Amino acid sequence: MLTVRKPISVEEAIERCRARVKLQDIQKISLYEAEGRVLASPVYADQSLPPFDRSPYDGYALRAGDTKGASGENRVYLKVIDHIGAGDVSECIPGEKEAVRIMTGAKLPEATDAVAMFEQAREEKEGFSLRKTFVPGENVSFAGEDVQEGELLLEPGRTITAGVIALLAGAGVVEVPVYRKMKIGIIATGSELVDAGVFPPPGKIRDSNTPMIAASVKEAGAEPVVFAGVKDEEESLRKAVVQALEETDALITTGGVSVGDFDFMPAIYEWVGAEVLFNKVGMRPGSVTTVAVTEKGTFLFGLSGNPSACFTGFELFARPVLRESMGDRFPYRAFEYGRLKESFPKKNPFTRFVRAEYDRSTGEVNPAGFNKSNAVAALAKANVLVILRGGTSHIEKGEKVAMMMLRDTEGVDRWEIPGHSR
Numbered sequence: 001m002l003t004v005r006k007p008i009s010v011e012e013a014i015e016r017c018r019a020r021v022k023l024q025d026i027q028k029i030s031l032y033e034a035e036g037r038v039l040a041s042p043v044y045a046d047q048s049l050p051p052f053d054r055s056p057y058d059g060y061a062l063r064a065g066d067t068k069g070a071s072g073e074n075r076v077y078l079k080v081i082d083h084i085g086a087g088d089v090s091e092c093i094p095g096e097k098e099a100v101r102i103m104t105g106a107k108l109p110e111a112t113d114a115v116a117m118f119e120q121a122r123e124e125k126e127g128f129s130l131r132k133t134f135v136p137g138e139n140v141s142f143a144g145e146d147v148q149e150g151e152l153l154l155e156p157g158r159t160i161t162a163g164v165i166a167l168l169a170g171a172g173v174v175e176v177p178v179y180r181k182m183k184i185g186i187i188a189t190g191s192e193l194v195d196a197g198v199f200p201p202p203g204k205i206r207d208s209n210t211p212m213i214a215a216s217v218k219e220a221g222a223e224p225v226v227f228a229g230v231k232d233e234e235e236s237l238r239k240a241v242v243q244a245l246e247e248t249d250a251l252i253t254t255g256g257v258s259v260g261d262f263d264f265m266p267a268i269y270e271w272v273g274a275e276v277l278f279n280k281v282g283m284r285p286g287s288v289t290t291v292a293v294t295e296k297g298t299f300l301f302g303l304s305g306n307p308s309a310c311f312t313g314f315e316l317f318a319r320p321v322l323r324e325s326m327g328d329r330f331p332y333r334a335f336e337y338g339r340l341k342e343s344f345p346k347k348n349p350f351t352r353f354v355r356a357e358y359d360r361s362t363g364e365v366n367p368a369g370f371n372k373s374n375a376v377a378a379l380a381k382a383n384v385l386v387i388l389r390g391g392t393s394h395i396e397k398g399e400k401v402a403m404m405m406l407r408d409t410e411g412v413d414r415w416e417i418p419g420h421s422r
């Protein structure tokens with residue numbers, strides 16, 4: 001007998017998932033492998049940056065007081081007593097009207113407190129002359145002007161970017177504490193599925209969900225473990241789920257979660273003793289998305305078989321769980337607002353997630369064509385999911401709509417600063 005499923009709101013479904021998140025263990029990895037991972041411990045500066053007063057220019061390190069009274073009519077002459085490049089430390093201490101020829105990055109010699117760039121000096125026999133006075137500290141890159149010794153540089157929960165890696169290297173952190181990468185099992189279910197490399201015979205279709213979800217898992221910073229697709233047969237599905245649960249940290253299945261005669265996933269979740277957090281969400285597509293948690297705390301994401309529903313289910317429920325489990329303090333996609341480029345009919349009482357193309361330069365967002373839950377083509381175009389609240393009716397062109405951003409940044413096809421003329 002068909003049991004009627006009670007839909008819960010998207011917010012409630014997301015909260016139920018969040019409440020069951022467990023942080024991954026911490027491991028140390030090479031600085032060169034750390035990009036995209038999440039920092040697991042705070043990082044403090046073991047020294048100031050720069051560590052010493054240094055020259056920011058190629059020129060002459062001098063004592064500012066020696067330049068007093070310098071002008072175009074009254075050039076001041078200074079004698080060069082040493083010559084250093086970056087990495088060298090001068091042993092000479094300039095006395096009155098003495099200076100050191102110094103290159104960018106070299107430590108300022110003792111007694112000097114300013115630097116004249118080559119362009120500000122005229123070379124003379126055994127030295128140079130100046131036509132301007134210098135104040136103490138002029139053209140000096142000071143110790144600690146960037147980072148102070150002991151300062152908190154990075155907080156845990158930050159995703160590691162190239163810039164973060166520069167700071168880690170600056171602090172001498174070559175073994176970076178990060179959260180362990182989760183292994184995510186993926187099983188596509190469906191007797192109609194053939195591998196994407198095969199031209200499907202009548203009645204069959206290519207499995208697009210497995211490679212799509214593997215890509216989404218990677219993009220979320222986890223490691224996909226793809227298991228062979230399984231026919232809609234209860235026994236085979238049980239075996240596959242048990243094996244995947246043993247070998248991975250969370251499992252994503254696609255298909256077989258609705259109320260069809262061959263939709264076995266709900267029964268299998270029950271059979272493995274998992275607690276079903278929800279099996280119906282007030283959203284389209286992906287209303288039948290089912291999320292369960294095993295006794296050990298392992299997540300089972302039963303995504304719909306329909307590709308657009310599968311994609312949406314992953315984005316809303318699986319991705320935040322993976323990101324947060326791997327330490328990300330910002331596990332949700334960013335939201336922005338755009339203006340709808342075309343009117344959008346909306347007959348459903350459920351919240352709709354419309355795959356759409358957002359153009360940042362105009363602020364307009366355009367639904368990506370055929371937008372049903374079985375759509376594949378729209379997935380390739382979409383860079384946002386427009387969110388149309390349940391209960392709202394027809395939405396007019398030009399109306400402001402909320403969008404969930406699927407990518408952090410979008411490139412443009414030419415380098416041009418908006419609003420600047422050439």
Ligand SMILES: Nc1nc2c(c(=O)[nH]1)N[C@H]1C(S)=C(S)[C@@H](COP(=O)(O)OP(=O)(O)OC[C@H]3O[C@@H](n4cnc5c(N)ncnc54)[C@H](O)[C@@H]3O)O[C@H]1N2
Binds near residue numbers: 192208254260304305
């Ligand atoms: N009587 C009802 N029927 C359906 C309901 C309902 O509430 N009552 N819900 C509909 C909704 S909404 C959706 S969404 C689907 C969900 O179906 P399942 O999650 O059970 O998925 P399947 O039945 O296995 O497949 C659905 C659809 O997707 C295709 N598919 C499956 N796997 C893949 C794959 N790996 N790659 C590409 N395409 C795939 C499959 O061939 C089907 O066409 O149920 C509705 N029915």
Ligand code: MOO
Binds near residue numbers: 283284288304
């Ligand atoms: O669950 Mo279905 O994807 O709403 O269309």
Ligand SMILES: [Mg+2]
Binds near residue numbers: 260
């Ligand atoms: Mg089905």
